[in-house]
Every structure is written in C-alpha cells, then in structure tokens.
Amino acid sequence: MRGSRSIWFVLYLAFLIVSFKVFQLCLFPDSKVVTWARSQYWQQILATSSRGIITDRNDVTLALSVPKWSLFVDPAFWEASQLPVLSRYLPKGVTDKLKRPLEGRFIWLVRKLSLSEGEKVLSLKLKGIYGIKEMERSYPFGRHMAHLLGFVDIDEKGLAGVEKQWDVFIYTPPEIKTLVRDAAGNLFEMASTLSGEEAVLPKSKVTLTIDWRLQYIVDNALQNGATENGAEWAAAVCMNPITGEVLAMSSYPPYDPENRSTFAGERLRNNVTGRVYEPGSVLKPIMMGIAMESGYVTSGSVFRCGGSIRIADHTIREVGGRAHGTEDIYKIIINSCNVGMAQIGMMMPVNFTYNALRSWGFGVPTGIELPGEEDGLLPLPSQWWGVVPANIALGQGIAVTPIQLAQAFSAIANGGVLVRPYLTKAVFDGNGEEVYYGQRREVARVLSPQTAKMMRTALRRAVVEGTGKRADVEAVKVAGKTGTAQVAHRGQYLKDVHVASFAGFWPYDNPNYVLVIVLGNPREKGYMAGAIAAPIFKSIVEEMISTGLELNN
Incomplete structure (x- = not known):
C-alpha cells in the first residue's frame, strides 16, 4: 500500500517538472528558436480568378481570362543594392516604391504582368521579390468591342458594358492563397482555395446576339x-x-x-x-x-x-x-x-x-x-x-x-x-445552368x-x-x-x-x-x-x- 503511494508521488512529481519546463519554454524560449521562428513567415492573400467567358452568336470568344504574374516584395529579405538590376525590367513608377522605407512583410510591387515579363524578373532570383499567378481579363478584338463588352477593375469586377450587366453570374470570387517562407526566404504556396468555394474553372458564360x-x-x-x-x-x-x-x-x-491610359473623358x-x-x-x-x-x-x-x-x-x-x-x-x-x-x-x-x-x-x-x-x-x-x-x-x-x-x-x-x-x-x-434567355x-x-x-x-x-x-x-x-x-x-x-x-x-x-x-x-x-x-x-x-x-x- 505504501509502495503504490510512492509510485503515484513520483509520477505526480514528474508531471509537475514536465509542465514547468513546457511553461518555461513557452514564456522564455531559447533565443535560437526565437530567431528561427521569426524567419518563418506566412501570409494569406487574395488572387483574382477566372471570369466566365463572353462569346458572340457564333460562339466566337470575345472576352476571357488569361494567367498573369503579379509580383510582391518582402521587406525582410529585400536588399536595396538589387534596385539597379530590377530597374532594367520594370517601369520607373514601379521601382520607385522600393526607394522609400518599407514596412510589414508583404507589399504589392506590380500586378498582372505578362507571363514572359514576369518570368524574366523572377529568373533574376532577387532576394525578397516573389510572384504569384493571377487571372486577368483579355479582349481578343480590342477596341472593336470595347464599348459593348466594357471592362473590369484590377480585381476582375465588372465596371461597364456586358461585363457589368452580367457580373453577378460571370464573376468568380478570388482565390485565397497561403504563402509560407523558410528561413532562407524561399517561398512556398501551401494552399489555394476559393473564398468558401471549390477552386474550379467557372462554367459561367454569356452569349451575345452580336456577329x-x-x-x-x-x-x-x-x-x-x-x-x-x-x-x-x-x-x-x-x-x-x-x-x-x-x-x-x-x-x-x-x-x-486592356490599356487604362486610354480611359479618358468621353471615350x-x-x-x-x-x-x-x-x-x-x-x-x-x-x-x-x-x-x-x-x-x-x-x-x-x-x-x-x-x-x-x-x-x-x-x-x-x-x-x-x-x-x-x-x-x-x-x-x-x-x-x-x-x-x-x-x-x-x-x-x-x-x-x-x-x-x-x-x-x-x-x-x-x-x-x-x-x-x-x-x-x-x-x-x-x-x-x-x-x-x-x-x-x-x-x-x-x-x-x-x-x-x-x-x-x-x-x-x-x-x-x-x-x-x-x-x-x-x-x-x-x-454551375452551367441557364439563367437568362433572350x-x-x-x-x-x-x-x-x-x-x-x-x-x-x-x-x-x-x-x-x-x-x-x-x-x-x-x-x-x-x-x-x-x-x-x-x-x-x-x-x-x-x-x-x-x-x-x-x-x-x-x-x-x-x-x-x-x-x-x-x-x-x-x-x-x-x-x-x-x-x-x-x-x-x-x-x-x-x-x-x-x-x-x-x-x-
């Protein structure tokens, strides 16, 4: 009887020691652990998704979404000495952002570059410069359909024309992308989901009477x-x-x-x-x-x-x-x-x-x-x-x-x-269901x-x-x-x-x-x-x- 009490006392004492140690590590972690943990970083961002397509009466595509590179900077890893190199690939208005003091861990540098332009910048492997893929609206017929089709904003919301008229059906919520970096600053995309929905290509579509x-x-x-x-x-x-x-x-x-510099006055x-x-x-x-x-x-x-x-x-x-x-x-x-x-x-x-x-x-x-x-x-x-x-x-x-x-x-x-x-x-x-028929x-x-x-x-x-x-x-x-x-x-x-x-x-x-x-x-x-x-x-x-x-x- 006395032996069993001794065993329980030893177990209780061991539990107190372990609990104290865990408590101590949580409140007063080792400086090396703190440094390593602080080098880790994760961020959730919204990236634009594909909108539904718009076609003419013969099913010729008039508007669709295409992939683009969007670049951002993490000030914790960015080195100002890299700016002259980066300036050869991006406009002055973009690189000027990096001349000012940078705060936080995520700053958009430029949104929606072409895939070739984005690849050129990312191939430089500059510290603190990262890229994610987003979708951008493209209009194969350019100005020939502009007033009719309208346009979207940077986040792919319809602002004019057919794009605005049927936005409720062809707009797709942005993807939530979770980004993680290791201690060396390498970027990993851990997950990609739609805002509360399954990340699939939309089946939405608008067919016009236009030829x-x-x-x-x-x-x-x-x-x-x-x-x-x-x-x-x-x-x-x-x-x-x-x-x-x-x-x-x-x-x-x-x-x-596709060129916002032409969005002027009565145009x-x-x-x-x-x-x-x-x-x-x-x-x-x-x-x-x-x-x-x-x-x-x-x-x-x-x-x-x-x-x-x-x-x-x-x-x-x-x-x-x-x-x-x-x-x-x-x-x-x-x-x-x-x-x-x-x-x-x-x-x-x-x-x-x-x-x-x-x-x-x-x-x-x-x-x-x-x-x-x-x-x-x-x-x-x-x-x-x-x-x-x-x-x-x-x-x-x-x-x-x-x-x-x-x-x-x-x-x-x-x-x-x-x-x-x-x-x-x-x-x-x-879902591919017909919701309107002209x-x-x-x-x-x-x-x-x-x-x-x-x-x-x-x-x-x-x-x-x-x-x-x-x-x-x-x-x-x-x-x-x-x-x-x-x-x-x-x-x-x-x-x-x-x-x-x-x-x-x-x-x-x-x-x-x-x-x-x-x-x-x-x-x-x-x-x-x-x-x-x-x-x-x-x-x-x-x-x-x-x-x-x-x-x-």
Missing part, C-alpha cells in the same frame, strides 16, 4: 468615317428588325479595354445607349406614320410649301429657302420638307402626339441589357406651346438615343410592331401593315430621289432618311454645332437589317447628313454584301 464579322465591318466604317469627318463623337447600331437582336454596336471615340461613353441628341429630320417618317395611322393625314393629303411658314412668333424655313410647291406625303419625306411637316405637327393634339411618341419608345429606355442607358427627352404636353408641336414634327425639341431610333425604324421595317432590342442570347451561371418581345403595334408599307416606299424613294442618294447601293434596294440637326445649349441653338444621322434598312420591301449612323459635331467635310452619314451607311451595306455576310444572318 463579330458584322461588328468588325461596322466598327471600322464608323471609326474611319468619324475620323475623316472630324466628328467629336459617333455611334452606329445594326439590328434585326423582326427579332430585335442587336447584331453590331459601335461608338467613337474608341478606347482599349468610355457608349454613344449608342448613353448619348442623347435631337434627331432632326430622321424623325419625320415616324411623325408621318403617327399622323397617317391616326387619320390626320391620308394617302391623298396634299400640302403647300412656299419655302417658309409662320407659326406663332417663329418662322420655319426650308434649307436654302427652297419652295417645294404642292406635295403629297411621299414628297414631304423625299424632300425632307420642313414646311409640310410643320403643318402636320400642328394638326394633331399635343396630348395625342405625346402619347404616340411614348408608344414608339421615345422618352423611355428600351430596356436593352446594358448599364447606363439614357431615357432620352420628351417634354410633357404642358410644355408644348406655340411653335413646339411643329418643331417636334421636325425632330427638334425632342432628344433620342441611337438605340431608340433603331427600335423605331425597326417598327417601320417589320410591318408596324415595336420590338425591344436585345443584346444577350443566353447567360449561364457558374428572345423577341413585342412592345406595341404602332403602325398597321399598310401604313408601314407606305412609309417603306417613301423611305426608298428618299434614297433614290431625295436627300439619301449617297446611301444607295446597287446590289440591294435600301431605304432610309437623313437627319441634320443643330445642337441646343441653354435654350439656344449653337450656330456651328450639328448632329448628322442616317437611319435605314434593307431590302426595303422585306427588311432583314436596320442600321443607324450618327456623327456628332463633324467639322472636316461639312455637316449635312446626306454628304457624310449616308456614305458610311452605304459602305457598310456594300461590304456586308461583298463578303457574303449579308446572306448569312
């Missing part, structure tokens, strides 16, 4: 035309008038989504959806359609144009003061007659005209799947006093976007139905088939006989209307600032395409739409036909 071939043609023609005419801004949009699918969308001036604005301007005479066929559909004007109506007309305290004049004489509804469109349209505008009650224009999609966004779409401007009927109804019939006092104009002309082209323009064919989430959506019937047919005939004649002659194409019968408008500023029209546009479709008797061209403040070759916007329209149609593309959609 990259047509986009390339439209974009080149618009960029060249805008440059040659010295335009401050320009826009072009091509859509299928039957379905509402947007086939091409271009904006000028351009920018490079980032998508002028197709985000630019509001007075349309001018291009609105006349729409106003004529409203008047005919409501019975205020018939196919037998005639009007007298003496070159000018006095309404309230304003005088509306023809370009050059030309008197057109007696005109029917076709001649008013062919000659782009201001006097005739002013008379029609004054015939209709203001509340009726206001509601009709709203039903045509003016003053309200189209709902196209892009952020930042403007509503346009349609004044309330209470503001339509004096000459205003006549001015609106001429396309003045109302402001539109190019996409609204394309939507309206599509109604004339397809037999009278306003269809919503749409850009997205399908969206798939990270399809034809009717907004309203705005014209009877008979009235729409008459307007198509009038617009065909406007190209053959009138102001749109320079848009005529030998291989296919196009129809359309020019528009040249002054720009208002603080209630006054600026003398030397104009917007020139051409809206048309083809073939005129059974249209498959609607195309709108707009040039803002052209200064090199005049400002009349028939001389500068119509030729751009023609060049696009001719190139589509010559490449066979016109037959394939």
Whole structure:
C-alpha cells in the first residue's frame, strides 16, 4: 500500500517538472528558436480568378481570362543594392516604391504582368521579390468591342458594358492563397482555395446576339468615317428588325479595354445607349406614320410649301429657302420638307402626339441589357406651346438615343410592331445552368401593315430621289432618311454645332437589317447628313454584301 503511494508521488512529481519546463519554454524560449521562428513567415492573400467567358452568336470568344504574374516584395529579405538590376525590367513608377522605407512583410510591387515579363524578373532570383499567378481579363478584338463588352477593375469586377450587366453570374470570387517562407526566404504556396468555394474553372458564360464579322465591318466604317469627318463623337447600331437582336454596336471615340491610359473623358461613353441628341429630320417618317395611322393625314393629303411658314412668333424655313410647291406625303419625306411637316405637327393634339411618341419608345429606355442607358427627352404636353408641336414634327425639341431610333425604324421595317432590342442570347451561371434567355418581345403595334408599307416606299424613294442618294447601293434596294440637326445649349441653338444621322434598312420591301449612323459635331467635310452619314451607311451595306455576310444572318 505504501509502495503504490510512492509510485503515484513520483509520477505526480514528474508531471509537475514536465509542465514547468513546457511553461518555461513557452514564456522564455531559447533565443535560437526565437530567431528561427521569426524567419518563418506566412501570409494569406487574395488572387483574382477566372471570369466566365463572353462569346458572340457564333460562339466566337470575345472576352476571357488569361494567367498573369503579379509580383510582391518582402521587406525582410529585400536588399536595396538589387534596385539597379530590377530597374532594367520594370517601369520607373514601379521601382520607385522600393526607394522609400518599407514596412510589414508583404507589399504589392506590380500586378498582372505578362507571363514572359514576369518570368524574366523572377529568373533574376532577387532576394525578397516573389510572384504569384493571377487571372486577368483579355479582349481578343480590342477596341472593336470595347464599348459593348466594357471592362473590369484590377480585381476582375465588372465596371461597364456586358461585363457589368452580367457580373453577378460571370464573376468568380478570388482565390485565397497561403504563402509560407523558410528561413532562407524561399517561398512556398501551401494552399489555394476559393473564398468558401471549390477552386474550379467557372462554367459561367454569356452569349451575345452580336456577329463579330458584322461588328468588325461596322466598327471600322464608323471609326474611319468619324475620323475623316472630324466628328467629336459617333455611334452606329445594326439590328434585326423582326427579332430585335442587336447584331453590331459601335461608338467613337474608341478606347482599349486592356490599356487604362486610354480611359479618358468621353471615350468610355457608349454613344449608342448613353448619348442623347435631337434627331432632326430622321424623325419625320415616324411623325408621318403617327399622323397617317391616326387619320390626320391620308394617302391623298396634299400640302403647300412656299419655302417658309409662320407659326406663332417663329418662322420655319426650308434649307436654302427652297419652295417645294404642292406635295403629297411621299414628297414631304423625299424632300425632307420642313414646311409640310410643320403643318402636320400642328394638326394633331399635343396630348395625342405625346402619347404616340411614348408608344414608339421615345422618352423611355428600351430596356436593352446594358448599364447606363439614357431615357432620352420628351417634354410633357404642358410644355408644348406655340411653335413646339411643329418643331417636334421636325425632330427638334425632342432628344433620342441611337438605340431608340433603331427600335423605331425597326417598327417601320417589320410591318408596324415595336420590338425591344436585345443584346444577350443566353447567360449561364457558374454551375452551367441557364439563367437568362433572350428572345423577341413585342412592345406595341404602332403602325398597321399598310401604313408601314407606305412609309417603306417613301423611305426608298428618299434614297433614290431625295436627300439619301449617297446611301444607295446597287446590289440591294435600301431605304432610309437623313437627319441634320443643330445642337441646343441653354435654350439656344449653337450656330456651328450639328448632329448628322442616317437611319435605314434593307431590302426595303422585306427588311432583314436596320442600321443607324450618327456623327456628332463633324467639322472636316461639312455637316449635312446626306454628304457624310449616308456614305458610311452605304459602305457598310456594300461590304456586308461583298463578303457574303449579308446572306448569312
């Protein structure tokens, strides 16, 4: 009995000695152990992951994520004597960071270098310089898709265009990477996981209605035309008038989504959806359609144009003061007659005209799947006093976007139905499940088939006989209307600032395409739409036909 107590006493004493020793080592560790432990270092950082891809209607990739090297410095191992060597491989703005006192154990040096550039730096094996791989957005078509696709920030979050519109589905959370260094400063990546999710390539995808071939043609023609005419801004949009699918969308001036130094001023604005301007005479066929559909004007109506007309305290004049004489509804469109349209505008009650224009999609966004779409401007009927109804019939006092104009002309082209323009064919989430499907959506019937047919005939004649002659194409019968408008500023029209546009479709008797061209403040070759916007329209149609593309959609 006494022997067993002795054994338990010895065990208890040994336990106390061991516990004391452990306690002592924890509170007062050996200096060598402290030095070794302090040379160890681990850090958790977030590294960008792959976003879902964006493709055109033919499954051609328009945006994807590619691997890049990101470099960082650990001040504990960095030696300033290495700076001259590093300066030969990295920009001065990057290496200047290393001239200042460095604190902590992790400082980003440069994000997302190309693999070749990153490999060159890492091959130097400089002390304290390390690299990890991240993903960066790449746009194979560069500026040709910039305003349409948009761009992302340094952390791969969508900031504009399609990238922003569908960010919730194609964005992938960043990877959490755990980095460990040994006593010599060698870096080891111990783990790589997504933020609470499995690290796999995303199955998310956005398929657009865009045809990259047509986009390339439209974009080149618009960029060249805008440059040659010295335009401050320009826009072009091509859509299928039957379905509402947007086939091409271009904006000028351009920018490079992979070069942030080009992200300046108005370059980032998508002028197709985000630019509001007075349309001018291009609105006349729409106003004529409203008047005919409501019975205020018939196919037998005639009007007298003496070159000018006095309404309230304003005088509306023809370009050059030309008197057109007696005109029917076709001649008013062919000659782009201001006097005739002013008379029609004054015939209709203001509340009726206001509601009709709203039903045509003016003053309200189209709902196209892009952020930042403007509503346009349609004044309330209470503001339509004096000459205003006549001015609106001429396309003045109302402001539109190019996409609204394309939507309206599509109604004339397809037999009278306003269809919503749409850009997205399908969206798939990270699991590959379809979460959105784009399809034809009717907004309203705005014209009877008979009235729409008459307007198509009038617009065909406007190209053959009138102001749109320079848009005529030998291989296919196009129809359309020019528009040249002054720009208002603080209630006054600026003398030397104009917007020139051409809206048309083809073939005129059974249209498959609607195309709108707009040039803002052209200064090199005049400002009349028939001389500068119509030729751009023609060049696009001719190139589509010559490449066979016109037959394939």
